[in-house]
Amino acid sequence: MKPVVAIVGRPNVGKSTLFNKLIGERAAIVKDVPGVTRDRLYRDIEWSGHEFLLVDTGGLEPNTKDYIMSKVRYQAEVAIEEADVVVFIVDGQAGVTALDEEVAYVLRKKNKHVILAVNKIDNLEKHSELVYEFYGLGFENFIAISGEHKQNLGDLLDLVIEKFKDIELIEEEEGLRIAVIGRPNVGKSSLVNKLMGEERTIVSNIAGTTRDAIDTKFEYDGNSYVLIDTAGIRRKSKVEESLEYYSVLRAIKSIKRANICFVLIDSKEGVTDQDKRIAGLAFEEKKPIIIVINKWDLVKKDNYTMKDYEKEVKDQLPFLSYAPVIFISALTGQRVLKLIEKSEQIFAEYTKKITTGVLNQVLKEAMMLNPVPTRKGRVVKINYATQIRTAPPKFVLFANNPDLLHFSYLRYLENKIREAFGFEGSPIEFTVRRKGKDD
Numbered sequence: 001m002k003p004v005v006a007i008v009g010r011p012n013v014g015k016s017t018l019f020n021k022l023i024g025e026r027a028a029i030v031k032d033v034p035g036v037t038r039d040r041l042y043r044d045i046e047w048s049g050h051e052f053l054l055v056d057t058g059g060l061e062p063n064t065k066d067y068i069m070s071k072v073r074y075q076a077e078v079a080i081e082e083a084d085v086v087v088f089i090v091d092g093q094a095g096v097t098a099l100d101e102e103v104a105y106v107l108r109k110k111n112k113h114v115i116l117a118v119n120k121i122d123n124l125e126k127h128s129e130l131v132y133e134f135y136g137l138g139f140e141n142f143i144a145i146s147g148e149h150k151q152n153l154g155d156l157l158d159l160v161i162e163k164f165k166d167i168e169l170i171e172e173e174e175g176l177r178i179a180v181i182g183r184p185n186v187g188k189s190s191l192v193n194k195l196m197g198e199e200r201t202i203v204s205n206i207a208g209t210t211r212d213a214i215d216t217k218f219e220y221d222g223n224s225y226v227l228i229d230t231a232g233i234r235r236k237s238k239v240e241e242s243l244e245y246y247s248v249l250r251a252i253k254s255i256k257r258a259n260i261c262f263v264l265i266d267s268k269e270g271v272t273d274q275d276k277r278i279a280g281l282a283f284e285e286k287k288p289i290i291i292v293i294n295k296w297d298l299v300k301k302d303n304y305t306m307k308d309y310e311k312e313v314k315d316q317l318p319f320l321s322y323a324p325v326i327f328i329s330a331l332t333g334q335r336v337l338k339l340i341e342k343s344e345q346i347f348a349e350y351t352k353k354i355t356t357g358v359l360n361q362v363l364k365e366a367m368m369l370n371p372v373p374t375r376k377g378r379v380v381k382i383n384y385a386t387q388i389r390t391a392p393p394k395f396v397l398f399a400n401n402p403d404l405l406h407f408s409y410l411r412y413l414e415n416k417i418r419e420a421f422g423f424e425g426s427p428i429e430f431t432v433r434r435k436g437k438d439d
Contacts, residue, residue: 002044003052003164006083008076008107010099011059013091014119018147019043019056022157042215047157050164055079062102077106085113085163087156092118092130092144096137104137113163115141117156122146175217175224176347179254181282182264183274187294190330191264192216192227195340220340228254255281260288260343260350260425263320267295267309267327271316279317286392288350288425289323290342297329322418323425346425352393354421356386359395366416375404383435394429402432 057076
């Protein structure tokens with residue numbers, strides 16, 4: 001296990017800006033509005049040969065009564081509990097506030113390694129009197145920085161890794177990465193929470209509550225997994241604020257990082273146009289997919305309900321004909337663990353390699369049943385095929401006239417390959433080359 005370093009502080013002191021500068025990419029939402037960073041955000045980082053997990057948190061307001069802010073406070077406190085080192089950010093230009101003192105009181109009770117970073121100090125000589133005021137918060141490790149202008153960030157990281165010598169670490173094992181994607185309010189966070197057995201992301205009936213993608217690691221039946229709980233993807237017409245725009249980009253990036261995607265659909269609402277778009281994002285990235293019908297406990301059922309519903313879903317998502325459909329209730333836990341078991345099966349299909357001899361036997365039988373049609377008066381002959389890649393499976397067909405092989409016949413061959421070898425939940429790629437061309 002890598003050390004965990006959490007960035008905490010009251011709202012609007014520059015935590016997300018510092019986080020982004022340290023990891024070198026725009027991973028956290030940065031906007032001058034208190035409470036924008038709502039959920040914990042994790043990224044791996046390396047400094048001077050030391051790797052650790054950096055955690056961005058929402059603004060800590062210990063005594064707030066606001067619903068969302070109270071949940072943010074809970075998240076930040078959980079991050080502090082998990083952290084080996086805490087970087088406590090304060091605003092050097094604003095001076096010590098009552099909220100800073102409250103956060104400091106919380107941190108002192110936690111008995112953690114704390115580094116106090118006085119942010120927004122662009123010129124230490126000019127603003128030294130602003131910095132000294134913060135000594136009163138009572139932390140031994142103290143540094144003035146500017147997250148925006150990257151001043152003293154190297155010194156800050158030196159202080160962080162200096163604390164690692166007192167931490168007993170366990171080697172971390174990477175697991176199967178699962179992206180949980182879907183429209184706002186279809187139950188993504190609830191599903192993650194049920195799988196984890198604890199509240200790891202904010203669950204609320206306010207659509208769009210989860211704004212950041214959060215990596216959550218867990219084990220089941222001896223295997224390791226990483227859940228990527230993505231922000232709900234909104235319709236393009238509703239992406240008006242830059243805040244929502246960055247959330248959409250982050251969800252797409254989460255799909256890219258994943259080994260497998262759960263596409264969540266609300267059983268009460270059925271497949272919407274937005275569901276189709278979200279599923280299309282995972283399809284375009286050529287990721288293995290499980291279609292997850294959530295809130296199944298709310299549907300009135302008979303002996304045919306599930307079968308009929310699955311047919312309707314497949315009719316609405318014809319490009320995902322190979323994806324299994326699993327009906328769950330994230331609220332009650334119904335069939336939730338089946339998702340993890342199915343993930344293992346599908347990832348095995350995604351990484352499966354078929355030998356050339358067996359593949360060509362199936363290809364030969366398929367062409368005997370349904371010969372390749374002639375086009376423009378010319379004969380198209382497929383000589384042989386081979387699998388050149390896994391994850392996703394990719395096959396090369398060698399033919400005399402590659403340009404004349406119609407996509408409908410490739411679809412026929414794909415169906416025959418799936419009948420013979422499975423590849424459930426996995427996309428399949430085909431490319432056609434002229435016979436004799438190098439692989």
